[in-house]
Each structure stands twice: as structure tokens, then as C-alpha cells.
Amino acid sequence: MPMFTKRASKIVLGVLIAVAVIAQLLPFYISLTTAFKSRTDLSSRLVPPHTLYLGNFAEAINDGGIFRAILNSLIVTGGGTLLVLVLGALAAYPLTRLRTRTNRIVLALILVMMMVPPLSILVPLYSMLVDIGGINTYWGITLTLVAEHLPLAIFMYSAFLGSVPYSLEEAAALDGAGLFRRLYNIVFPLLKPVTASVAILAGVPIWNEFALSVYILNDQSVRTIAPTVSTFFSQSTSNLGAASAASLLAFVPILLVYLFLQRYFMEGAAAGAIK
């Protein structure tokens, strides 16, 4: 009898996993069939294409300039993620190690920054960027998105640092090491395990950002992926094939980075939860 229930539950679990896997892969499957079919191919989106039609990819590359957009996204995401990691780690240190009343309030306010709806700041932010010359620049969009995703990094780093005993640092302090020495030699190395997680959780939204970058990056030479894909949708018509092809091409780099970081992602997040 227990043998039977064990088997039954195994089957149920297997089915659940299968459903989840199908649900997660279905959108990718649809984008593949859409990308490899021509516009005049009226067959169902569930049916694989007869022949691999490559016209949509040509449009994504030539008309949409998707490679330039991928490069722009690499620049913005690379620079933005680096800043988020560095500024986040720096800020988390005093906020965790000096739990004064002021610092508790500062940490709470930083969390509140996460809750600001992008639309509430769009127009004033855009006007300010115009005034300081930040429109259509890498630094303008990068700093904006850093501001948006830095709270999460501070949140994660300080939660993690809070779980690391102070004693490790104490030894160094007794040895007379200065603050920066301690940060560099002890604290930052300690943060390594959680860094892959912070990089993914803050970096992926920067890579995909649309709501603000569609306004701030108007010039095709600096435009990132999501706003570029959206140029295949206009008021009068949508080119779903080219949009799918562009999205797939733009998915490749982030997928590679994810697969590379995945192991450390799990490991790091695990280290982060030790209390």
C-alpha cells in the first residue's frame, strides 16, 4: 500500500512538472513558429513552419537594427549592473553594521524607492534629463535604471551581510586595518556568493526595461532592445514575425549569461538565506 501511494504521488508530481514545463515553453514555441513563418502563411501558430522562412530575421536585422540594439543593451546593462553591485555593496555595509536610528530610517526610505510607479516620475524625470543633457545618452538611461534597481541590491546585500557574523571583521579591526582595507579584504569577498543573485535579479530588468527607456532613448543609435522591438508595432499595423525574430535574437545573450551564472545564482542565493 505505501508503495502504491508513493508511486501515485510520483506520477502526480511528474504530471505537475510536465504542465509547468509546457506552460513555460509555450510562449517560446509560439514566438519560434511566428518568427519562422512569412506574413502570408495563414497556418495555425501551433503548426511548425513547412520551410524555415528567414525574411523576418532579415527584417529584424536590417529594418529594426536589432544587433545595434543588443549592443546598446549590453552597454547599458553592463554599466548599470556594475554600478548597482558596487553602490549596493557600499551602501549595505553601514546600513547593516551601524544600526542607528537614522540608518534604520534610511534603509526604510530606500525600500520605499522600490515602490515608486515609473509613470509617476516619467514626465518630470524626462524634463530633468533634457535639462542636464541626459536624453539619448548611455549615462542618462543607465543612472535612471540604476536608481530604479539599486534598492533591491541594497536590500539583498544588507539581508545577507546581516547574517554574517561580525567577528570576522573584528579580528581585522583589532589588527588595526582601516575601513577601506576591511571592506576590500574582508567584506567584499564575503559578499561574493550573493553577488550572482543580485546581478541576475537587478540586471535582467535593466536588460528588459521598456517603460522609461522608450522615452529616454529615442535615437536608434542608442536605443535598447525592448523599445527597438516595439518599433515593429505601430498605430496602423504590427509586424509580429519580425518582432518575434528580433525578440528571439535579443534573448540569446541574456540566456547565455543566465546559464553561465545559474550555478552561482542558486549557490549564492542559498548562502544568502543562512541565518
Next chain:
Amino acid sequence: MKKVWLISAAAIVASSTLALGGCSSGGSGGASGGSGHATIEVETDMGSGTPELKALTSIAKEFESTHKNITLKLVPGTGETNYEAAIKVRLAAHNPPDIWMTHGWSVLRYGQFLAPLQDESWAKNLNPALKPAMVDEKGNLFALPTDIDVSGIMYNADVLKEAGIDPASITSWSAFDAACAKLKAEGISPLYVGGKSMAAAVADRLLPGGFSDSALKKMKSGTFVAKDFAKTLKLIANWKQAGYLNPDYSSANQTTMGDALARGQAAFEMGPTSIVNTAHSTNPKAQFGFIPIPSIDDNDTFLVAGERTAFGASKTGKHLAQAKEFLTFLAQPANETAMSAATASAPGLTNAKETKGILSSSFATYVTEKSTPSVPYFDRVYLPDGAWVPLGNAIDSVITGQSSVDAATQMMQQTYESLSAQAKANS
């Protein structure tokens, strides 16, 4: 672990140096002038790879080759509904593009930001059908139209033929209803509306048929005529009740309208003629046409004509002279012809040639031969600015059964009155 740390650090450093390099070279953007060189930014709502953007791009290249001191930067539109928001954000920040597409709003919405163009050499050739919508009371013209949107009720000719319906015989709403009943029996959506963005466009085409001349005068001078407005809503409510509208009304948009017409899932549609372009690109074999719109009370029929692809120049632009120069180049008959051919519609200037397009035969019948009268978009002339969305919502609430015809009319009246007051306060 250590290795990963090093690799990612290296990657990040590499990309951030790239970023810095990008800042110095690609930076600043916009209209950085100096030493006689001007960069003119032209913002459009045209999608990447569309025939109209391709036509504009090749005209721009030609212009640049003869005007070495001017660089044109064409910006494609982003998203179904994003274009207007993009322009509004830029206007709010006093950072408008040098030239932008006014898509029907050159006077009402963008007039105060645009340079008057009535004294340009091409202005005398403006298509007379565009005058009511594009020239304001003081005689100002704020944009160069490269085409004109003449539309009635569009149809898939193959679908009608199969159902044994002669489109030319539909000259009244009762004839239209009879055709719809026939089509519905065949399992086709007789009238297909994309509720996501096109509800107001349908109203724009029906409303002129419900108002008497005296009522129109009242609407223009600030008095809402509820009785006549309700006629259009009643017409739509009846279609809904009879099951003539598509079941996916509220999630359908302009693209799905084109697809449904192309695949013969829908017979009739109302909206900009660019829908037929979409339909044609999806199914090049299908035949399309349009018929004039019947009036609600009498036996007249009419077409709706208005501004669609039109380009205005910012009056505060640093390089206004060069922007006007490009508009003049764009207005040359050959370029005007190429642009209107790309949107498969009639040119906006009278000295350009009409290209044979998908709707040519209907155009020949109703515009050239029978010279059916054409009226402007209703909302541009008779409703205050900002009424487009509430108008769509009124239609929406009737179709989805959220409010009665009377309630929706009342809602519209309130909007009309508050927007009129707002417009008065602003001027």
C-alpha cells in the same frame, strides 16, 4: 568561484569602458548645430520596415545627398499607442523633434507648437478635402499632408460576392442590416471592430450621418445636441443586439482588424484605410473595396476625409529653416506621389499623381465619378480636444453593455462640456 568573479569583473569593466566611449562619441544627440550643419529629427509613428517608412527613408537619403549640410534623423514609432505619449512627453519638456507626424491633430492638439506653413510654396496645392480639418479659422496651415484618408465602409469583396451581396446596392442602413443578417447566417462577423483602439474611429464615421446642419452648428459653438448624438449609439446598440459585431470586440485592435478582413472572417470594417494595407499584406490575393456611409435619417451617403500622414515643423526648432526646406522637398510631386503610394491612398496635394492602389476602383467610382460628398472627421471639428478617448469609451460602454444609450450619451455630454470649459480656460 574565484575565476567567475574575475571573468564577470572583466566583462563588466569592458562593457563600462565601452559605455564611456559611447558617451563621448554617440552622446548629446538631438539638434547639435554649429558651423552651418544641422541635424533634423523627424519623428513618425511608422513601424520599422513598413512601406511608408521605407519611402520616407529613401526620400530623406535623396535630400541628404543634395543638402550636404543637413542630416536627417528618422525615428520610427514605438508601439500601438505609444507615439502620441512620446510626442506629449517631449512637448512637456520643451524638447520637441524638429519635424513630427501630426496624424490628424495638426490644428487642435499640436497647432500651438507648430510653425504656420500656409505661405510655403506647396501650400496652394492643398487638397480641398483637407481644408476643413487642416486649416484653422485664421487661415493657418500647420502641416504638410502626404496623403489623405478618404474612407467609407471597407469590405472584403470576395466575402460579399460569395454571400451574393452587391456592395453598390447598400445605400441605406436598412440595406446594410439586411446584408449583415445574410452574412451572419454564413458564420461571418458582418461588422468587425477593434475595440482596443478603433471604437472612436467608428463613431467618427457614423456621427456625421446623425446630425442635422443646425445641430452641427450648435456642436461647433459649444452646445451638445444629445438627441442627434444618441442616434449613432442606437445604431451601434442595434448591431450589437442583432449579433453583427465580432465576439472578440474588446481585445481586437487595428492589426487584428486587418487580419480578419484579409482572411474573410469579417465582411465590413470602419476605420483608416491603412487597415486594408495590412489586410493586403496578409492576403495579397483577396479583393477589397469601400462604399460610402449612409446617413441615419435620409437617403444621402457620404465619405469621411481627413488628415493622416502629415508633417509639421516645431516653431521653436533650432533649425526651422532647414526643416521647412525638407518639407518643401517632401512636397515635390514625385515624393508626394511616392509617399501616398506607400500608404495606398490619395495624395494630400493636388499636383501629385494618384497611384493605382488596392482601393483604386472604389475610389474611381465614388470619388471621381459620382463625386460623393466628403465630410471631415467628426471629433476634429465638432468635439473639443481630448474627446477622442471618451468618445471611444461611450461606444465601448454601449457595445459591452456597461451602459444604456441614454447613459452613454449623458456621459459624453458631461465630457463635452467639461473639455470645452477647459479649452476656453487654456486659450
Next chain:
Amino acid sequence: MRSVPLRANLLYVPALIIFAIFIAYPLIRGFGISFTSWDGFSPQKHFIGVDNYLRLFTDSTFGHVVLNTFIYGVGSTVLQQVFGLGLALILRKPTRRSGILRAIIYLPALVSPVIMGTMYYLLFQYNDGALNDLVGLFGADKVAWLNNATVAIIIIVLVNSLQFMGISMVIYLAGLHSIPAMYYEASTLDGAAGWKQFLHITAPLLWPAFTASVVLNLINGLKLFDVITVLTAGGPGYSTNSVSTLISITYFDSQNAGYAASMGVVLFAIIVVFALIVNSSFSRLNPEAD
């Protein structure tokens, strides 16, 4: 006793400067807009005091949309915890197969919500939608999935939850891995198993992960925007709007930026109050605490 010097506080100053310039300052300017009848683009701005806020209280559409926002926020948070925790428990063993499965579950979280929403639109569309093609295979009539407000709201919650359940799963996996194996060994010796073990060992030790995941999902769910815009654009009527999509419609389409700005302020207040209440009550409920 601790030897961290006070000047270490300087380390968070750069972050604060960035927040001040790129979030706080625009937020305050936006707050200012909410006291005007501005149309969102003209140079004229008229101060009208708190009229916009008074109007919000009598606007039945806004009330309805606030309710939707809570459904989106709470609904996706609940689903993401159920899916995320369930998957984490099933895939907790670090085998090669579960590694691949975890990656697949996570994939959609790497895609822009606008693009993911578009793919789901192609799935749920009436004509030519993939799901209706399937329905057609069984000889049934096509279903207008997105045209019934209730169904559309469920679909939106589901799409959002499926896309981001991978993140919750990873947070829970991390929490699970941090539970020392000896706890389980001890309880197995005591004869506890399955459900009981989960309740007495796993759940309490997962509490920090749970709190983090809930607060993050809640904030994002209450801000939900892209998926709604792509799937229904808020329709039929106003019935599937969230506050964020209504702000966009009011700001840009209805040209009532002042009113839209007041909605933004209220949405921000809702998120702050709600998230802080959840955060503090969860910390208080923490079974691990003292």
C-alpha cells in the same frame, strides 16, 4: 564596542544622491502636477488645489480599478508563492535533471514583460489564437477569452505569475538549501514525516525567504502595467485596468495629467502602506523569532 566608525555612513551617500536626483526629485515634481488641471503637454498649468483628490473619492471607475489592482497584486503574489514553493520542493534535489527543469521554469523571467505579454496575446487571441485552434480541433466554438472581464483578469494574473514564478522558486530553493540536513534526520528519528515535517521544520526556517518573496511580488504586482496593456489595454470598458494602466490612459489619452498624477500619488501611498504592513506583520509572525 563595535569598531565601525561613524564615517562609514559616507558609503551610502552616493546611493542617496542617485535616488534624490532620479527618483525623489521627479516624484516631488509629479506630486506638484497633481494639484493642477494640466493637460500633460501644453505650457499652461492651472493650480486647482486638491480638486483632483476630491474627485478620486467620487470616481467609481477609480474605485473599481483600485480593487483590480489589489486582485492583481494579491492574486499574483499568492500564485507565485504556491507555484514557486511547490516547484522548489519538487526540484530541491540537486540532480542534473532538476537543474535543467529549474532553468526551463526560470526562462520566462528573462524576457521583457511586453514581449511575453505579446506572445500570450497570440495564445489567447480570438481569431487565429493558438488556444482557439486547439479548441477548434475538438470541434468546439471559438472562445473570446479576453472579452469577459473576469476571465481576462484571471488570465492576466496567471500570465504574470507564470512569468515570474521562477524568481520565487529560486528564493525558496535558496531557503531550502540553507536548512541543515540534520534537522530532518532528527525529526525522521522522531517519526515525523511528510506534511508534519514540512510544517514543523521547513516552514519556520523558510520564513525569511517567504517574507522577502512576498514583499517583492506584492510591490511588482501592485505596479502591474505591461501585461495588461498588451493583453486587454484595460478593456472591456475600464474593467481590467490597474491603477498604472488607468494613469497612462488618463495622462496621455484623456489628456488629464493633473488627475493622472493624483492617481499616481494614491497608488504610491497604497503600495507603501500595504507593503510595510505586510512586511512588519510577517516579521512579527515569524515563528523563528525569539
